[in-house]
Amino acid sequence: MNQAALHKLIASQKGEQGLEELFQLRLATNLTLIKDLFFSLYPEEHFSETFEKLLKKLPKLFKTRPEILKQQDIARLEKGNWYQSEKLVGTQLYVDHFSKDLNGLVEKLPYFEDLGINFLHLMPLTTRPKGENDGGYAVNSYDKIDKKYGTQKDFEKLTKQLREKEMYVMLDFVVNHTSNEYPWAKKAMAGNKKYQEYYYTYTDRKIPDEFEKNLPEIFPQTAPGNYTFVPEMNKWVMTCFNSYQWDLNYTNPEVFLEMLTNLVKLANLGVDVVRFDALAFLWKKMGTISQNLPEAHMLTSLFRMCLQVIAPGTILLAEAIVAPTNIIKYFGENSRTGNECELAYNASLMALLWNAIATKETLLLHKSITNIPQKPKDGTWINYIRCHDDIGLGLDDRFIHEMGWNPQEHRKFLLNYYCQKLAWSPAKGMLFMYNPKTGDGRITGSAASLLGLEKALEENDTALIDEAVAKIIMLHGIVLAFGGIPLIYAGDEIATLNDYSFLKNKTKKEDSRWVNRPYHDWGGVSNLKSKKTPQSKVFFTLKKLIALRKQLSVFADANNLFLHQTNNKHILVFERKKGESNGVLVICNFNTTAEVIDGSFLAKLGYLKNQEFKDLITAKKTKLNSGFLEIEPYQLLWVRKMS
Numbered sequence: 001m002n003q004a005a006l007h008k009l010i011a012s013q014k015g016e017q018g019l020e021e022l023f024q025l026r027l028a029t030n031l032t033l034i035k036d037l038f039f040s041l042y043p044e045e046h047f048s049e050t051f052e053k054l055l056k057k058l059p060k061l062f063k064t065r066p067e068i069l070k071q072q073d074i075a076r077l078e079k080g081n082w083y084q085s086e087k088l089v090g091t092q093l094y095v096d097h098f099s100k101d102l103n104g105l106v107e108k109l110p111y112f113e114d115l116g117i118n119f120l121h122l123m124p125l126t127t128r129p130k131g132e133n134d135g136g137y138a139v140n141s142y143d144k145i146d147k148k149y150g151t152q153k154d155f156e157k158l159t160k161q162l163r164e165k166e167m168y169v170m171l172d173f174v175v176n177h178t179s180n181e182y183p184w185a186k187k188a189m190a191g192n193k194k195y196q197e198y199y200y201t202y203t204d205r206k207i208p209d210e211f212e213k214n215l216p217e218i219f220p221q222t223a224p225g226n227y228t229f230v231p232e233m234n235k236w237v238m239t240c241f242n243s244y245q246w247d248l249n250y251t252n253p254e255v256f257l258e259m260l261t262n263l264v265k266l267a268n269l270g271v272d273v274v275r276f277d278a279l280a281f282l283w284k285k286m287g288t289i290s291q292n293l294p295e296a297h298m299l300t301s302l303f304r305m306c307l308q309v310i311a312p313g314t315i316l317l318a319e320a321i322v323a324p325t326n327i328i329k330y331f332g333e334n335s336r337t338g339n340e341c342e343l344a345y346n347a348s349l350m351a352l353l354w355n356a357i358a359t360k361e362t363l364l365l366h367k368s369i370t371n372i373p374q375k376p377k378d379g380t381w382i383n384y385i386r387c388h389d390d391i392g393l394g395l396d397d398r399f400i401h402e403m404g405w406n407p408q409e410h411r412k413f414l415l416n417y418y419c420q421k422l423a424w425s426p427a428k429g430m431l432f433m434y435n436p437k438t439g440d441g442r443i444t445g446s447a448a449s450l451l452g453l454e455k456a457l458e459e460n461d462t463a464l465i466d467e468a469v470a471k472i473i474m475l476h477g478i479v480l481a482f483g484g485i486p487l488i489y490a491g492d493e494i495a496t497l498n499d500y501s502f503l504k505n506k507t508k509k510e511d512s513r514w515v516n517r518p519y520h521d522w523g524g525v526s527n528l529k530s531k532k533t534p535q536s537k538v539f540f541t542l543k544k545l546i547a548l549r550k551q552l553s554v555f556a557d558a559n560n561l562f563l564h565q566t567n568n569k570h571i572l573v574f575e576r577k578k579g580e581s582n583g584v585l586v587i588c589n590f591n592t593t594a595e596v597i598d599g600s601f602l603a604k605l606g607y608l609k610n611q612e613f614k615d616l617i618t619a620k621k622t623k624l625n626s627g628f629l630e631i632e633p634y635q636l637l638w639v640r641k642m643s
């Protein structure tokens with residue numbers, strides 16, 4: 001939308017009528033694209049009436065948006081890309097593991113304020129099946145808060161508080177599937193044909209078998225195959241994830257219409273960012289792996305274009321944990337398909353960081369990141385070292401080859417390194433969903449355990465404890481500076497170790513991702529100030545880094561990230577730069593011994609004066625050592641440009 005026209009309109013319009021006019025303006029702006037996308041997915045000769053239904057639905061949905069959120073939408077449009085600010089720092093948590101329930105979370109907000117966190121990704125909160133439910137990713141409803149967390153009112157109380165504190169909240173929109181207890185699934189099971197067509201259901205295995213020839217398995221150990229037989233309806237249903245998660249059939253436009261209503265209901269709860277869960281899977285086509293298909297992009301764009309008309313202050317995060325060159329496409333590739341998501345997970349950086357830790361080398365990271373095309377200027381990354389899920393080895397085989405490594409063997413090495421198959425490795429992770437057919441597997445574990453703290457504490461080895469702490473700080477220091485919203489998994493800020501209690505829970509024990517979803521250690525938190533422990537070292541250093549990040553405007557994302565190659569393969573250097581005089585150089589050493597880089601490297605980039613450089617973290621000026629900058633094992637430096 002034309003910003004100048006918008007500002008003029010906002011200034012001239014007050015009250016309900018003004019908001020209505022702005023809605024009409026947004027609709028007029030997006031209409032051509034909405035129509036084009038809709039008819040590309042659902043041919044006009046069959047679905048012109050359904051399109052009329054969509055057009056009638058948009059104003060109705062707009063009416064359901066609470067007044068306060070409509071006002072907030074306008075304020076955000078005026079403000080521009082709030083999500084690219086250096087002031088944002090996020091965390092992710094399961095409310096029950098963190099604070100028991102929503103009211104508990106309200107009480108814990110000061111903890112985040114103290115640390116500097118102002119963006120919360122709360123794991124699914126809505127109703128779900130009683131037994132296995134994939135941590136709430138099997139949804140029985142898209143907007144009814146599960147009573148174990150509290151009530152709708154409690155959630156509203158939380159979002160009100162968050163708005164007052166200028167904090168943001170992100171919730172999931174499980175857009176690819178519902179649980180088998182969702183009302184549509186129940187009706188389908190009862191024989192209702194209309195709702196059977198909301199999913200991919202088949203009377204025999206003919207089509208499923210054809211699909212299976214190309215479909216990968218997401219959870220091969222616990223949910224092999226991609227179809228489940230449902231005796232109640234005597235049919236097979238497509239279930240790419242778990243057998244109780246039924247894939248929605250988006251070739252049916254009624255599904256899109258109803259899911260749009262669900263999306264708006266979620267946004268109307270006061271959610272600032274909607275995480276589009278598993279969106280790469282939204283469209284299936286026989287003969288393909290049915291991920292990242294052009295239609296999945298169009299569908300995402302269609303959701304976004306409609307949401308922008310109704311709730312323009314709400315933005316989308318792409319949860320596309322796919323190959324590096326495919327992730328970037330979820331920002332939207334061209335004007336034909338329109339924009340898709342404002343945010344995307346930087347899963348490539350995450351995998352590359354874990355690779356750099358295991359290999360102690362940064363070349364693959366450098367090569368891969370510099371080869372990913374520049375993202376659009378209005379998009380930004382969520383940078384993280386791990387989340388509630390497993391760590392997948394989403395590395396580009398081309399570059400692994402270029403390193404002189406065999407991709408399959410290299411992945412095997414990484415799995416062995418992190419999953420306790422190498423006696424010398426400091427990591428204590430678990431193997432997740434190993435597939436003997438393909439040799440693929442993923443890694444689970446908390447940041448601290450994967451980085452060696454658990455083993456070092458068991459062995460009571462002070463040097464290894466210090467090394468693990470340095471690694472935890474270094475990786476967080478990278479994601480805090482990389483550009484985008486950094487997301488720290490709740491508990492990692494206090495170096496929480498793996499939580500093995502899931503093994504005793506019969507609905508969780510098969511899913512080792514629970515090892516990295518620990519209960520928050522409030523006992524540890526209460527001791528932070530009084531005791532000098534790895535926990536307090538990590539906490540207070542991260543707190544300092546967060547505060548520093550917020551003071552440095554170069555850390556706002558303006559596509560101003562520059563990776564530099566030194567002649568030392570253990571060192572990672574990247575720069576955040578704004579103009580000639582404003583810049584920060586991030587320098588890290590991934591090796592277990594001290595490493596050096598030539599001082600002329602710093603001088604050339606303008607970070608050296610009188611043979612001295614200034615590190616912002618320690619606030620110290622340091623002289624070069626015989627013309628070299630020496631970096632301790634796992635040291636993190638944020639060097640300030642010298643003017």
Ligand code: GLC
Nearest residue numbers: 134137174241277278319389
């Ligand atoms: C996403 C979630 C993951 C879940 C899956 C299926 O990948 O992050 O936790 O299992 O979707 O909903």
